[in-house]
Amino acid sequence: MIPEIGHFSLIIGLAFAFVLATVPLFGNHHKHTALMQLAVPAAVGQFLFLALSFGCLLYSFTVDDFSVKYVADNSNTQLPMIFKVSATWGAHEGSLLLWAWILTGWALAVSLFSKTLPLSLQSKMLSVLGMVTIGFILFILLTSNPFERLLEIPQEGRSLNPLLQDIGLAIHPPVLYMGYVGMAVTFAFAIAVLLEGKFEMAWARWAKTWAIVAWAFLTLGISLGSWWAYYELGWGGWWFWDPVENASLLPWIIATALIHSLSITASRGSFQSWTLLLAILAFSLSLLGVFLVRSGVITSVHAFATDPTRGIYILVFLVVVVGASLSLYASHAHKVTQRKEFSLLSKDTLLLLNNVILVTMMATVLLGTLYPLILDALGVAKLSVGAPYFNSVMLPLTVPLALLMGLGFATHWREDSSKRLLSRLWLPAVASLLVAFLVPLLLLPDVSGLAILGLLMSSWIAFTALIWLLKENSTGLVKPNMQKFGSALAHIGFAVTLTGITITSIYSIEKDVRLEPGQSYQINEYQFKFIGVQQKQVDNYLASEGHIKVFIDDKLLTELYPQKRTYMSQVMPMTEAGIDAELSRDLFVALGEKLDETAWSVRIQYKPFIRWIWLGSILMAIGGVLTLFQRRKKVKPENANVAEVNA
Amino acid sequence: MSPVRKKRFYMVLLLIVGVSIATFLIVQAFSQNMMFFFSTSEVKQGKVPADRDFRLGGLVVEGSVKRDSKSLTVRFDLTDTLTTVPVEYTGILPDLFREGQGIISKGKLNAQGIFIAEEVLAKHDENYMPPEVADSLKKAAEQNSIKPTQTTTNEVNQEVSK
Numbered sequence: 171m172i173p174e175i176g177h178f179s180l181i182i183g184l185a186f187a188f189v190l191a192t193v194p195l196f197g198n199h200h201k202h203t204a205l206m207q208l209a210v211p212a213a214v215g216q217f218l219f220l221a222l223s224f225g226c227l228l229y230s231f232t233v234d235d236f237s238v239k240y241v242a243d244n245s246n247t248q249l250p251m252i253f254k255v256s257a258t259w260g261a262h263e264g265s266l267l268l269w270a271w272i273l274t275g276w277a278l279a280v281s282l283f284s285k286t287l288p289l290s291l292q293s294k295m296l297s298v299l300g301m302v303t304i305g306f307i308l309f310i311l312l313t314s315n316p317f318e319r320l321l322e323i324p325q326e327g328r329s330l331n332p333l334l335q336d337i338g339l340a341i342h343p344p345v346l347y348m349g350y351v352g353m354a355v356t357f358a359f360a361i362a363v364l365l366e367g368k369f370e371m372a373w374a375r376w377a378k379t380w381a382i383v384a385w386a387f388l389t390l391g392i393s394l395g396s397w398w399a400y401y402e403l404g405w406g407g408w409w410f411w412d413p414v415e416n417a418s419l420l421p422w423i424i425a426t427a428l429i430h431s432l433s434i435t436a437s438r439g440s441f442q443s444w445t446l447l448l449a450i451l452a453f454s455l456s457l458l459g460v461f462l463v464r465s466g467v468i469t470s471v472h473a474f475a476t477d478p479t480r481g482i483y484i485l486v487f488l489v490v491v492v493g494a495s496l497s498l499y500a501s502h503a504h505k506v507t508q509r510k511e512f513s514l515l516s517k518d519t520l521l522l523l524n525n526v527i528l529v530t531m532m533a534t535v536l537l538g539t540l541y542p543l544i545l546d547a548l549g550v551a552k553l554s555v556g557a558p559y560f561n562s563v564m565l566p567l568t569v570p571l572a573l574l575m576g577l578g579f580a581t582h583w584r585e586d587s588s589k590r591l592l593s594r595l596w597l598p599a600v601a602s603l604l605v606a607f608l609v610p611l612l613l614l615p616d617v618s619g620l621a622i623l624g625l626l627m628s629s630w631i632a633f634t635a636l637i638w639l640l641k642e643n644s645t646g647l648v649k650p651n652m653q654k655f656g657s658a659l660a661h662i663g664f665a666v667t668l669t670g671i672t673i674t675s676i677y678s679i680e681k682d683v684r685l686e687p688g689q690s691y692q693i694n695e696y697q698f699k700f701i702g703v704q705q706k707q708v709d710n711y712l713a714s715e716g717h718i719k720v721f722i723d724d725k726l727l728t729e730l731y732p733q734k735r736t737y738m739s740q741v742m743p744m745t746e747a748g749i750d751a752e753l754s755r756d757l758f759v760a761l762g763e764k765l766d767e768t769a770w771s772v773r774i775q776y777k778p779f780i781r782w783i784w785l786g787s788i789l790m791a792i793g794g795v796l797t798l799f800q801r802r803k804k805v806k807p808e809n810a811n812v813a814e815v816n817a
Numbered sequence: 818m819s820p821v822r823k824k825r826f827y828m829v830l831l832l833i834v835g836v837s838i839a840t841f842l843i844v845q846a847f848s849q850n851m852m853f854f855f856s857t858s859e860v861k862q863g864k865v866p867a868d869r870d871f872r873l874g875g876l877v878v879e880g881s882v883k884r885d886s887k888s889l890t891v892r893f894d895l896t897d898t899l900t901t902v903p904v905e906y907t908g909i910l911p912d913l914f915r916e917g918q919g920i921i922s923k924g925k926l927n928a929q930g931i932f933i934a935e936e937v938l939a940k941h942d943e944n945y946m947p948p949e950v951a952d953s954l955k956k957a958a959e960q961n962s963i964k965p966t967q968t969t970t971n972e973v974n975q976e977v978s979k
Binding site for chain 1: 821824827828831832835836839842843846847849850851852853854872884886887888889907908909910912913923949952
């Protein structure tokens with residue numbers, strides 16, 4: 171009964187989405203206020219019914235209702251409760267339902283928090299969100315119904331993929347989806363603005379808030395995924411340039427560009443059409459991500475079982491969304507564009523240049539991700555471009571990006587002089603040169619050109635951001651300017667991530683060794699002593715648990731217990747790493763195989779600064795969100811002029 | 818030129834130079850890092866590049882996995898059911914690696930015709946067959962439709978239809 175309620179609620183949710191997609195637009199056309207106002211209750215309705223639908227699926231998991239095919243395929247009675255809950259979105263059907271529910275959640279939020287926008291704009295936006303919701307609910311109902319029943323009810327479910335039985339999986343997809351789907355809001359905004367035919371600066375400020383929230387979720391979601399891959403996939407990598415990882419990076423890069431472009435539009439009243447194009451692009455790339463993951467065109471840990479109809483549905487949906495929005499853009503964008511003069515040396519130029527670099531980065535990642543797929547689909551050749559391609563392209567693009575970021579902090583809007591700029595920049599320039607040369611010389615094992623370059627870029631960003639903050643935020647911590655504080659923090663976060671990437675990539679040590687019990691292996695000052703392996707039985711798996719003691723100068727530092735797990739109802743073993751984490755380094759040990767009676771192959775890794783990668787992304791997300799807490803002062807006319815000059 | 822035009826001209830020039838450099842770098846990086854996939858039969862036919870890495874896929878031949886007792890070096894044979902290629906790898910094999918499994922490895926062919934693998938990939942699903950491998954098995958089965966055991970062909974088709 172419960173699964174049927176879930177199924178029907180989904181259909182009722184679809185009906186609400188239809189109302190949302192059509193009635194307010196119709197009202198808009200005929201200037202009928204009541205019909206436009208209907209958008210809000212329709213958004214509430216579709217949210218509530220999708221919540222009910224999702225709740226029913228969740229309930230089916232918690233009570234082990236194996237008559238539902240999706241539950242039987244992805245859960246079993248032995249599974250701990252938390253993983254029964256997270257299994258709800260552990261595979262294709264359920265994760266799509268979560269996606270659709272989050273989408274209606276964003277629509278609900280828009281309907282509640284858009285009082286400052288004119289009704290016509292708000293109702294158009296909600297209608298567009300309604301259309302997108304229709305697309306996703308239909309996709310679920312037509313190709314991926316999670317409530318499908320089985321005729322023969324199995325005694326026991328097939329269980330969740332062991333890789334996914336982890337707290338990382340419980341939180342990574344929902345957070346990531348919040349970000350992915352959040353791009354739909356700025357997309358709907360862009361379409362509504364194009365239909366409206368004008369773009370006011372206050373609207374850009376509104377849209378920026380939403381773009382930042384979605385971007386912050388996306389940032390956290392991506393880094394959670396990276397962290398999860400690091401400890402769960404067992405081999406200590408944190409980014410693989412896997413097509414699905416790329417699929418999440420693409421909208422992130424464009425969302426980053428969008429936020430900056432929106433801030434130009436919001437504070438200078440220019441770049442409108444570019445902003446709208448980025449908003450459309452960001453959501454299109456989100457949809458492309460859905461296509462890559464759901465259609466089975468790629469093979470990766472993320473790819474779910476393949477079904478051609480699903481791929482075709484999403485491809486058609488993608489083409490319709492992109493085609494319709496781009497043709498609307500082509501015919502309407504000129505109406506919203508305003509030109510504002512700015513000199514070559516100004517914040518405007520620098521932000522524009524960085525936008526161009528970000529779009530180039532996106533294009534290179536897109537090329538490396540799609541080109542092999544296209545060649546394969548055409549039957550020309552089977553090839554892959556690995557991490558070396560992405561690394562060798564991203565590095566030379568990051569250098570100008572970092573340089574311009576620092577310059578951007580020191581530069582004024584509209585016009586600046588190189589002399590004034592020099593007086594503001596010599597201090598961060600000297601400071602970052604010192605850091606970049608002294609840190610490798612004094613603290614790192616050897617001096618590498620790439621390390622100097624990486625540290626130079628990150629300290630340049632961090633110092634320019636800090637000095638900018640000190641200058642602009644003269645009131646100090648008593649009454650901080652949250653906008654500026656958050657912005658500086660987000661950029662410092664990027665610098666922290668960049669530092670982590672640089673040092674981990676250059677100074678990591680990774681060894682596969684054969685160890686007998688009692689034998690040791692030395693990496694830098696760390697001595698890894700292999701004590702042995704024990705068998706253990708835990709909840710729903712058997713584990714061979716290794717025991718490794720780590721010494722520095724014969725003093726015990728820590729003990730690590732890497733595991734090799736075999737889950738019940740699965741044949742394949744799983745590697746669970748033993749990690750000792752510190753801010754400046756991780757010690758990472760994973761068991762390989764049993765080689766003979768006593769010896770094992772063991773992978774030992776020393777990963778300096780790897781925590782900085784994720785720490786930085788947390789700072790980025792926090793910084794982004796902090797900017798939203800800036801209280802807007804009531805601007806008096808004479809202050810307005812001052813603000814324009816100083817901003 | 819008026820100042821406005823001059824400014825616009827510089828902007829456009831800057832963009833064109835930037836985009837050309839970027840395009841050059843990308844194309845360069847792309848062609849250097851492109852890695853083709855070959856089946857074991859294609860290796861025997863001499864279709865593979867001598868001086869660069871490629872990906873080799875196939876089934877791990879039953880009973881072919883031999884470990885060195887001193888080091889972490891492993892030797893095994895890969896096959897597409899028609900021809901086999903010996904592979905040598907030093908390091909820890911993925912959890913899913915076992916005999917009879919479809920795998921993909923990345924590396925170079927040495928002068929003795931042994932594939933020296935830098936990386937061995939196996940997916941985390943016991944029923945999973947890399948599509949490239951499934952494809953090459955299917956081709957081999959078609960070429961060899963008279964003599965091979967019927968079961969192999971069926972299995973392969975099953976895998977492919979999944």
